[in-house]
Amino acid sequence: MSLKGKAAAIGIGELKPMKEPGPTTTALGLMAQVTAEAIADSGLDKRDIDGLLVGMPFSDPGFIYPASAAEVLGLEVRMLNVVDIGGASPAGMIWRAAAAIDAGLCNAVLCLVADMNRAGDQRPPTVSVQREFESPYGNIGANCGYAMIANRHMFEFGTRPEQMAKVAVDQRANALKNPLATFNEKPLTIAEVLGSRMIVDPLHLYEIVSPVTGGAAVIVASPEIARRAKNPPIWLIGAGEYANHATITYAPSLTESPIKIAADAAFKMAGLERKDVDFVCPYDCYTITVLVTLEDAGFCKKGQGGPFIEEHDLTWKGDFPCNTHGGQLSFGQPGLAGGMSHVTEAIRQLMGRGGARQVKDASRGYVNGNGGIMSEQVSLVLERRS
Amino acid sequence: MSEYLKPLPKPSPTSLPFWDSVRRHQLKLQRCSACHKFIYYPRTRCPYCMGDRLEWQPVSGRGKVYSYTVVRRASHRAFMDPYVLAIVELEEGPRMTTNIVAPPESVRVDMPVAVYFDDVTPDNTLVKFKPA
Numbered sequence: 001m002s003l004k005g006k007a008a009a010i011g012i013g014e015l016k017p018m019k020e021p022g023p024t025t026t027a028l029g030l031m032a033q034v035t036a037e038a039i040a041d042s043g044l045d046k047r048d049i050d051g052l053l054v055g056m057p058f059s060d061p062g063f064i065y066p067a068s069a070a071e072v073l074g075l076e077v078r079m080l081n082v083v084d085i086g087g088a089s090p091a092g093m094i095w096r097a098a099a100a101i102d103a104g105l106c107n108a109v110l111c112l113v114a115d116m117n118r119a120g121d122q123r124p125p126t127v128s129v130q131r132e133f134e135s136p137y138g139n140i141g142a143n144c145g146y147a148m149i150a151n152r153h154m155f156e157f158g159t160r161p162e163q164m165a166k167v168a169v170d171q172r173a174n175a176l177k178n179p180l181a182t183f184n185e186k187p188l189t190i191a192e193v194l195g196s197r198m199i200v201d202p203l204h205l206y207e208i209v210s211p212v213t214g215g216a217a218v219i220v221a222s223p224e225i226a227r228r229a230k231n232p233p234i235w236l237i238g239a240g241e242y243a244n245h246a247t248i249t250y251a252p253s254l255t256e257s258p259i260k261i262a263a264d265a266a267f268k269m270a271g272l273e274r275k276d277v278d279f280v281c282p283y284d285c286y287t288i289t290v291l292v293t294l295e296d297a298g299f300c301k302k303g304q305g306g307p308f309i310e311e312h313d314l315t316w317k318g319d320f321p322c323n324t325h326g327g328q329l330s331f332g333q334p335g336l337a338g339g340m341s342h343v344t345e346a347i348r349q350l351m352g353r354g355g356a357r358q359v360k361d362a363s364r365g366y367v368n369g370n371g372g373i374m375s376e377q378v379s380l381v382l383e384r385r386s
Numbered sequence: 387m388s389e390y391l392k393p394l395p396k397p398s399p400t401s402l403p404f405w406d407s408v409r410r411h412q413l414k415l416q417r418c419s420a421c422h423k424f425i426y427y428p429r430t431r432c433p434y435c436m437g438d439r440l441e442w443q444p445v446s447g448r449g450k451v452y453s454y455t456v457v458r459r460a461s462h463r464a465f466m467d468p469y470v471l472a473i474v475e476l477e478e479g480p481r482m483t484t485n486i487v488a489p490p491e492s493v494r495v496d497m498p499v500a501v502y503f504d505d506v507t508p509d510n511t512l513v514k515f516k517p518a
Contacts, residue, residue, distance in 0.1 A: 132401060133427045135393040136512055137471060139483045141461030144471050149501035152453035201456040201490075249473045249483045254453055 002269050007098035009218050009382070011042025015353040017332040018181045021116040024107035025055035028072045030114035038217035039071035041087030043230030044108060049219070051100055051109030053080040054091040055336035055374045069112065078106045085243070085373025086093040087283055090216070090340035091112065091378035095239035097220035103327045104297035108220045114215025115249060115335025127246075134247055144207060145373030147200035150288040154202065158301065161202055163306035164287040165193035167322075168206050168329050170314035171284065177325025178355035179317065182212055182332035193287075207287040207329070208331045210235035214334030216344055237364075238272070238381030240265025248373040255303075257374040259296035266379035267298070267365075274298050277381065278362040279321035279349060282369035284328050293368050294322075297379065311349050316357040324349060324357050342367050343380070350384040390507050391464040392505055401428040403442055409511045411503040413447045415480060416440040426480035447501030448518060449476040451469045456490040474515050492517070 017026070031054075039046055054069045062068065066080035079100050083089040090113055097109035125131065134140070146362040153159045172188040175181035188206065196205040226233035242258040244264070245251035267274065276295075282293040291305035299320075300308035314322035325331055325345035341347035346365040348354055354362070363386070369378040397405045404427075407414040412487055416425040420437030423502040424445065431438050454472035457465065470493050486493050487502050499515035 035403050128396075128398060130429060131393065132398065134483050135397050137485050137514075138392070138457060138460055138462065138465045138469055139471055140393075140465075143461065144455050144457055147455035147457075148453040148471070148473060151392045151455060151495055155453070189403075197459075197460045203457070247483065254473070376431050 002239045003095055003098045003239055004269050004271070005100060005223070005235050006219050007034045008235045008277035009094070009347045009352060010221045010226050010231055010233050011038045011219040012217065012347055013037025013041060014180065014216040014299070014333075014344050014378070015214045015340070017334045019182065019212055020111060021118065023211040025116055025213060025285070026302040027060045027114050027116055028069065030116065032073055034114060034217040035112060036213040038110065038176035038219050040279055040306065041231065042219045042221070044219065046074065046224070048108050049075055049110045050077055051078045051097060051106035051258060052109045053081055053083050053109060054082060055089045057115040058335055059167060060355070065066065075110070079109070083290070085376035085378070086378040087285060087336065087339040088369035088371035088378040089336050090343050091367055091369025091380055091381050092241060092376070094218065094220060094236060094343060094380055095241070095378070097299040098236045098239070101222045108225055109220045111218045111220060113217075113336035113340050113341075115337060116213040117211035117247050124340035131248060131320050139143040139249070141249070142373060143200045143203065146286040146288055147203050148248065149254050149292065149374060150202050151286065153292065156255055157306065159291065159306040161194055163309050164291055165190045165204075165208060166309050167284065167287040167290045167314065168193050172223060172330050173315045174324045174357055175223070175330030177355065178325050178331070181326040181329045181330050184326065202288060203288070209285050209328045209333040209338065212332035212334050214332070214337050215338035216337040216342055217328065218340065218347065222304060232351055232384055234347045235383045235385060237383045238268070238379070240379045243371070243376040246372060246375055251374065255292065255293055257296045257369070257378065259293055259368060260298070262377040263297035263368065263380040264382050270381040272318030272364070275277050277366045279324060279359045279363045280366045281323055281346045282368045283339060284323055284369065285333065287329070289370060290322065290327070290376070292374065293370070297366065298367060306340065311350055316359055321359045324359060324377065339369050342369065346382050350382055388499070393462070394510050400430050404428050406511055407442070408503065411511070413501050413513060414442045415445050415478065417443045424476070424478040424480050426482055439470050442450070445476060445478045449474045449487065449515070451497045451499055452454070452481055452497055453495055454486060457508055469482065472515070478501050482513065486517050487514050
């Protein structure tokens with residue numbers, strides 16, 4: 001069984017994130033907007049969409065969510081599901097859509113995420129074991145888990161703060177060429193990153209994503225539909241998923257993540273080596289996330305993420321283009337749509353719609369989605385065929 | 387004494403023996419009778435082998451800081467002051483989420499620590515650690 005070449009992304013919709021939602025903004029409204037954009041982009045008719053994979057927005061959660069979203073959008077579908085694997089949900093939707101299509105269950109699946117964030121918003125409750133064994137000690141939110149990963153990485157491998165900071169700096173250079181990015185006006189320097197406020201040692205403010213409001217949608221379609229699509233189809237040729245913990249305390253290792261198994265599976269399915277991809281889009285809730293992902297996804301040896309980042313130019317014109325949209329660090333994190341930004345960017349680059357940040361001759365890209373504290377991992381390899 | 391505003395553990399039927407012993411300033415963990423591994427946090431079945439005979443056993447309370455962070459801006463409004471959040475690896479194997487009760491600048495990865503029972507309210511004791 002393989003999903004190689006069994007389905008392709010044919011249309012995307014994505015909003016420029018808002019720092020604050022407007023007075024009439026709703027999560028379902030954002031979903032409708034990106035759905036309309038994605039359908040128009042694909043050239044399909046709304047009635048062609050016969051599958052829905054949707055992320056539950058924090059701002060308007062509820063049970064039996066997918067049917068409500070489908071009803072609001074006026075969709076009639078043969079398959080509908082919430083994908084609930086944190087930031088990995090969007091990447092996870094892409095291979096699930098391909099699997100449903102390959103199984104003959106549907107022909108065109110809408111993968112949909114949108115959310116709004118306001119300062120001081122409360123997150124929905126965590127599972128009982130986290131409320132009991134994590135919250136009393138202040139292990140709340142994602143920041144502290146990634147900070148502990150970074151401290152352990154520094155201890156084991158001598159990773160330095162300026163190496164982590166360079167991720168934010170290079171990605172900002174990419175964001176300057178992305179009209180949709182939230183932070184796309186001023187370049188960033190390593191000194192500015194390290195001079196920004198310490199939030200959770202050793203992570204500074206500019207190494208942490210900003211919650212924003214927005215949404216994104218991707219339409220994944222069968223080969224039959226893809227061949228007559230308006231855009232060049234972007235084929236899923238490799239996929240892998242893995243998780244081995246929820247709370248980082250109980251992970252087998254703080255510095256070796258489940259990405260290794262997900263990425264190995266994706267490249268094996270694709271039948272490709274790491275060097276065969278032209279750019280990477282790793283999930284970047286924090287700078288350390290990118291560093292660990294590049295190691296575990298096999299682009300450098302374990303422990304060498306720091307020197308690798310120092311030695312390579314991660315910008316769109318560099319020798320190792322990474323998160324050419326700016327990453328979530330510069331694009332902003334509109335809830336789960338932050339994770340979709342890596343998918344939409346890979347699709348844009350492969351369709352040749354990268355604009356001023358187009359990677360030359362990009363024909364294959366690697367995407368990683370990451371949920372929770374280095375918990376759920378989804379690796380994808382996408383390809384444009386000439 | 388000012389009111390304690392931080393979240394408190396709400397024991398489940400599974401974890402009640404753990405919190406009961408902690409209130410008596412004893413650290414006891416489950417140990418699987420089949421694979422002999424120590425388990426944290428409490429389970430109904432062994433997460434390593436699915437064994438269903440889990441015995442409560444006292445543990446040393448000694449371990450090392452596997453990693454830590456100083457949280458200067460917390461995601462919860464009750465955590466106002468910077469605090470040391472840590473993962474301690476016990477001699478017996480399991481890792482625990484905890485706090486290190488020490489000046490933040492003195493904490494290091496791999497530093498030896500010993501259990502410290504913090505009676506945060508008359509009815510609630512948390513398992514924290516101090517430099518050993």
